[in-house]
Amino acid sequence: xxxxxxxxxxxxxxxxxxxxxxxxxxxxxxxxxxxxxxxxxxxxxxxxxxxxxxxxxxxxxxxxxxxxxxxxxxxxxxxxxxxxxxxxxxxxxx
Amino acid sequence: xxxxxxxxxxxxxxxxxxxxxxxxxxxxxxxxxxxxxxxxxxxxxxxxxxxxxxxxxxxxxxxxxxxxxxxxxxxxxxxxxxxxxxxxxxxxxx
Amino acid sequence: xxxxxxxxxxxxxxxxxxxxxxxxxxxxxxxxxxxxxxxxxxxxxxxxxxxxxxxxxxxxxxxxxxxxxxxxxxxxxxxxxxxxxxxxxxxxxx
Amino acid sequence: xxxxxxxxxxxxxxxxxxxxxxxxxxxxxxxxxxxxxxxxxxxxxxxxxxxxxxxxxxxxxxxxxxxxxxxxxxxxxxxxxxxxxxxxxxxxxx
Amino acid sequence: xxxxxxxxxxxxxxxxxxxxxxxxxxxxxxxxxxxxxxxxxxxxxxxxxxxxxxxxxxxxxxxxxxxxxxxxxxxxxxxxxxxxxxxxxxxxxx
Amino acid sequence: xxxxxxxxxxxxxxxxxxxxxxxxxxxxxxxxxxxxxxxxxxxxxxxxxxxxxxxxxxxxxxxxxxxxxxxxxxxxxxxxxxxxxxxxxxxxxx
Amino acid sequence: xxxxxxxxxxxxxxxxxxxxxxxxxxxxxxxxxxxxxxxxxxxxxxxxxxxxxxxxxxxxxxxxxxxxxxxxxxxxxxxxxxxxxxxxxxxxxx
Amino acid sequence: xxxxxxxxxxxxxxxxxxxxxxxxxxxxxxxxxxxxxxxxxxxxxxxxxxxxxxxxxxxxxxxxxxxxxxxxxxxxxxxxxxxxxxxxxxxxxx
Amino acid sequence: xxxxxxxxxxxxxxxxxxxxxxxxxxxxxxxxxxxxxxxxxxxxxxxxxxxxxxxxxxxxxxxxxxxxxxxxxxxxxxxxxxxxxxxxxxxxxx
Amino acid sequence: xxxxxxxxxxxxxxxxxxxxxxxxxxxxxxxxxxxxxxxxxxxxxxxxxxxxxxxxxxxxxxxxxxxxxxxxxxxxxxxxxxxxxxxxxxxxxx
Numbered sequence: 001x002x003x004x005x006x007x008x009x010x011x012x013x014x015x016x017x018x019x020x021x022x023x024x025x026x027x028x029x030x031x032x033x034x035x036x037x038x039x040x041x042x043x044x045x046x047x048x049x050x051x052x053x054x055x056x057x058x059x060x061x062x063x064x065x066x067x068x069x070x071x072x073x074x075x076x077x078x079x080x081x082x083x084x085x086x087x088x089x090x091x092x093x094x
Numbered sequence: 095x096x097x098x099x100x101x102x103x104x105x106x107x108x109x110x111x112x113x114x115x116x117x118x119x120x121x122x123x124x125x126x127x128x129x130x131x132x133x134x135x136x137x138x139x140x141x142x143x144x145x146x147x148x149x150x151x152x153x154x155x156x157x158x159x160x161x162x163x164x165x166x167x168x169x170x171x172x173x174x175x176x177x178x179x180x181x182x183x184x185x186x187x188x
Numbered sequence: 189x190x191x192x193x194x195x196x197x198x199x200x201x202x203x204x205x206x207x208x209x210x211x212x213x214x215x216x217x218x219x220x221x222x223x224x225x226x227x228x229x230x231x232x233x234x235x236x237x238x239x240x241x242x243x244x245x246x247x248x249x250x251x252x253x254x255x256x257x258x259x260x261x262x263x264x265x266x267x268x269x270x271x272x273x274x275x276x277x278x279x280x281x282x
Numbered sequence: 283x284x285x286x287x288x289x290x291x292x293x294x295x296x297x298x299x300x301x302x303x304x305x306x307x308x309x310x311x312x313x314x315x316x317x318x319x320x321x322x323x324x325x326x327x328x329x330x331x332x333x334x335x336x337x338x339x340x341x342x343x344x345x346x347x348x349x350x351x352x353x354x355x356x357x358x359x360x361x362x363x364x365x366x367x368x369x370x371x372x373x374x375x376x
Numbered sequence: 377x378x379x380x381x382x383x384x385x386x387x388x389x390x391x392x393x394x395x396x397x398x399x400x401x402x403x404x405x406x407x408x409x410x411x412x413x414x415x416x417x418x419x420x421x422x423x424x425x426x427x428x429x430x431x432x433x434x435x436x437x438x439x440x441x442x443x444x445x446x447x448x449x450x451x452x453x454x455x456x457x458x459x460x461x462x463x464x465x466x467x468x469x470x
Numbered sequence: 471x472x473x474x475x476x477x478x479x480x481x482x483x484x485x486x487x488x489x490x491x492x493x494x495x496x497x498x499x500x501x502x503x504x505x506x507x508x509x510x511x512x513x514x515x516x517x518x519x520x521x522x523x524x525x526x527x528x529x530x531x532x533x534x535x536x537x538x539x540x541x542x543x544x545x546x547x548x549x550x551x552x553x554x555x556x557x558x559x560x561x562x563x564x
Numbered sequence: 565x566x567x568x569x570x571x572x573x574x575x576x577x578x579x580x581x582x583x584x585x586x587x588x589x590x591x592x593x594x595x596x597x598x599x600x601x602x603x604x605x606x607x608x609x610x611x612x613x614x615x616x617x618x619x620x621x622x623x624x625x626x627x628x629x630x631x632x633x634x635x636x637x638x639x640x641x642x643x644x645x646x647x648x649x650x651x652x653x654x655x656x657x658x
Numbered sequence: 659x660x661x662x663x664x665x666x667x668x669x670x671x672x673x674x675x676x677x678x679x680x681x682x683x684x685x686x687x688x689x690x691x692x693x694x695x696x697x698x699x700x701x702x703x704x705x706x707x708x709x710x711x712x713x714x715x716x717x718x719x720x721x722x723x724x725x726x727x728x729x730x731x732x733x734x735x736x737x738x739x740x741x742x743x744x745x746x747x748x749x750x751x752x
Numbered sequence: 753x754x755x756x757x758x759x760x761x762x763x764x765x766x767x768x769x770x771x772x773x774x775x776x777x778x779x780x781x782x783x784x785x786x787x788x789x790x791x792x793x794x795x796x797x798x799x800x801x802x803x804x805x806x807x808x809x810x811x812x813x814x815x816x817x818x819x820x821x822x823x824x825x826x827x828x829x830x831x832x833x834x835x836x837x838x839x840x841x842x843x844x845x846x
Numbered sequence: 847x848x849x850x851x852x853x854x855x856x857x858x859x860x861x862x863x864x865x866x867x868x869x870x871x872x873x874x875x876x877x878x879x880x881x882x883x884x885x886x887x888x889x890x891x892x893x894x895x896x897x898x899x900x901x902x903x904x905x906x907x908x909x910x911x912x913x914x915x916x917x918x919x920x921x922x923x924x925x926x927x928x929x930x931x932x933x934x935x936x937x938x939x940x
Contacts, residue, residue, distance in 0.1 A: 749881025
């Protein structure tokens with residue numbers, strides 16, 4: 001099943017930039033792994049924001065949650081999940 | 095450039111079902127054409143609603159608008175366009 | 189997979205009461221069938237409103253959409269679907 | 283009487299992770315007790331969030347408040363309570 | 377149990393004034409009966425609007441719904457119910 | 471004149487619990503005084519929240535503000551005031 | 565007591581323009597009377613809208629409601645009333 | 659003074675397309691005149707919508723309102739006006 | 753030109769009360785000066801809140817911004833400006 | 847392609863004013879460079895706020911994001927990007 005996932009990063013205004021840099025690097029590694037195993041299919045930055053839209057694939061919401069919660073920045077993420085149903089006019093399913 | 099497009103169909107509560115059926119068929123034909131020429135890349139139904147999320151591709155917002163406005167149901171659509179930027183962790187760009 | 193589904197009935201202010209009565213009866217029949225096959229597990233009325241909260245079960249959002257769209261009142265429903273993940277402290281899974 | 287309860291955990295962005303771990307463990311114990319005595323009937327995680335939806339049972343809102351306020355994380359919870367009425371098409375009341 | 381109930385009357389913009397007058401009179405009779413039997417304890421008009429706030433008393437949300445749905449204007453009402461819990465500083469419970 | 475008053479307590483997430491306990495006790499004393507002089511007529515807790523709904527009586531909004539601002543927790547309160555008009559169907563005015 | 569009043573005119577999209585013209589003229593007469601007796605102290609148009617902000621004076625919300633409900637366009641008005649308290653830095657009370 | 663103006667066209671779902679076509683042509687003529695006299699400086703379509711953003715210039719809000727109200731489609735427009743102040747980093751004032 | 757200005761004071765929850773007292777006194781002096789020169793015409797407290805509604809007069813939004821930004825509390829103010837147009841039924845322009 | 851960009855500066859309530867002054871100066875330099883190379887075409891202050899509206903030009907959202915993220919204050923900015931399409935009645939394209 002596919003999900004449209006909206007993520008905003010809420011790093012504290014007075015948080016430590018070095019810690020954010022370290023976490024961001026770990027985040028990229030984890031995102032790469034989730035991309036490689038097919039959990040994240042697409043990822044776009046929302047222009048002007050520390051935020052992204054993604055197409056995630058998981059058998060159900062429980063597995064999806066585990067994948068999102070595995071991100072190193074998870075404690076600072078504000079995430080909204082939109083379930084997606086198939087559309088008869090979808091031109092190019094993955 | 096890619097756009098995330100949210101569409102809700104606002105058919106009048108007391109509209110003619112036959113007219114809606116005719117327009118829906120024409121809509122599917124037009125969506126197929128937009129899929130074939132690469133304008134619509136993905137399309138998902140929002141479960142429980144007469145609504146969809148789509149990934150559209152167009153050189154700019156002017157061209158995107160022309161494509162959306164070419165849909166037979168356009169006068170009854172409530173459309174919101176979210177511009178998308180590339181993300182360094184996007185695993186599988188089209 | 190379980191879904192929390194919020195439904196508001198938007199019958200036109202000047203709609204035909206007899207037609208609404210006929211559709212409501214058909215709706216109850218269809219809801220009973222969806223309850224019998226395990227698609228609807230729980231259903232509660234929202235006090236003061238023509239609206240309900242329900243726990244629905246479906247393998248994915250595509251199947252869920254088909255079930256909701258099978259309701260006779262579907263053209264007049266405003267539906268929001270919340271995907272549900274398992275919780276380690278859930279005391280009594282169905 | 284049944285209530286649909288929405289809970290978001292608002293742990294401070296720069297709060298102490300060890301304290302959160304300790305409180306979370308105490309929270310699980312208290313949730314288990316509320317499950318055992320029939321106050322919490324179902325509990326689901328909201329995917330991607332530190333949040334949950336639950337079906338709670340209490341004779342009235344005063345008793346419900348006391349149960350929610352007994353949670354160790356209560357000072358950091360943002361809670362919304364939706365009262366539920368019986369629905370004639372509810373297939374499987376607890 | 378007490379409930380704070382918010383009611384907006386959504387009479388169609390082009391509805392029949394005579395019908396509204398007839399329904400309003402029936403509404404007042406029904407409200408008087410609900411006041412006499414202790415279901416409605418207080419009722420205030422929201423200044424400038426066809427709307428009211430009320431304190432209603434009912435054993436549970438199911439009974440409350442039946443009382444609200446007994447109002448002749450119910451098909452045109454937009455109602456929101458807020459459950460109320462006892463407060464230790466409440467000076468003058470009814 | 472009567473007012474419906476909605477109060478949310480916004481105690482800082484990392485505020486001192488001892489200070490909150492001291493202020494809460496002072497708040498209860500002040501609320502009791504406002505109840506005794508007829509300014510607060512009813513007070514209900516909003517289940518699950520550090521919040522309340524109240525019916526306040528004051529000759530005008532200036533006097534009402536002075537009463538609310540006299541609460542020891544005032545600097546941490548988020549207050550919304552709804553003016554109330556008399557309703558012809560109000561069953562039991564105070 | 566002073567009130568800040570926000571008014572939007574919701575004339576039906578397909579309402580009769582002649583009827584609107586007749587009602588608007590009657591509205592102006594009634595507004596002039598409310599201005600002459602000191603109920604309306606100031607009135608401003610919201611640019612681009614069929615809407616206005618006004619400063620109204622009335623002994624209480626019940627009297628204010630009666631004044632607003634006396635407007636010929638009242639059935640088509642969406643009105644929000646904000647109660648106003650005196651401010652120590654108010655330079656020029658009426 | 660400059661204003662950012664947001665316009666949505668709310669043509670009735672079942673309005674007459676011929677009348678809309680006639681009004682749209684008249685609207686274009688009026689917009690051209692407002693462009694020629696410097697009232698409208700820029701105008702952009704909001705992609706996917708019957709809506710636009712514009713930069714309007716007028717000595718004050720009263721004059722601006724008169725200009726907007728002179729549009730033939732004004733009865734069907736939902737308009738929001740944002741006042742604009744000069745910015746020291748504005749690179750290219752008109 | 754007149755503006756309706758809405759101001760909320762966002763003093764940090766754990767800010768220094770002595771500093772707030774000092775700034776508030778300076779704020780009152782500045783407000784008095786803006787009242788004396790005709791920039792602030794009316795000012796009302798919003799009951800229950802550290803907030804106010806005001807009628808401000810300035811030749812344009814640039815000058816208005818300078819006046820608001822001259823307030824000592826400006827860094828902690830959340831301000832919304834509503835432009836006002838003349839209304840033919842305004843009974844008593846300043 | 848043109849974009850309408852809304853920016854709010856979220857400097858921490860208890861942030862260091864000297865650091866803000868330093869960053870603001872650097873921000874002005876960067877904004878001047880973005881104005882000189884044609885990326886920022888217009889910039890207006892929103893009266894009463896630390897916020898602005900701007901017309902930005904970029905070939906696509908990816909390039910626009912890079913430009914916005916190059917601002918020294920970017921970690922404290924809340925940015926919303928509105929894509930703009932050409933309008934047939936636009937009087938004076940840049």
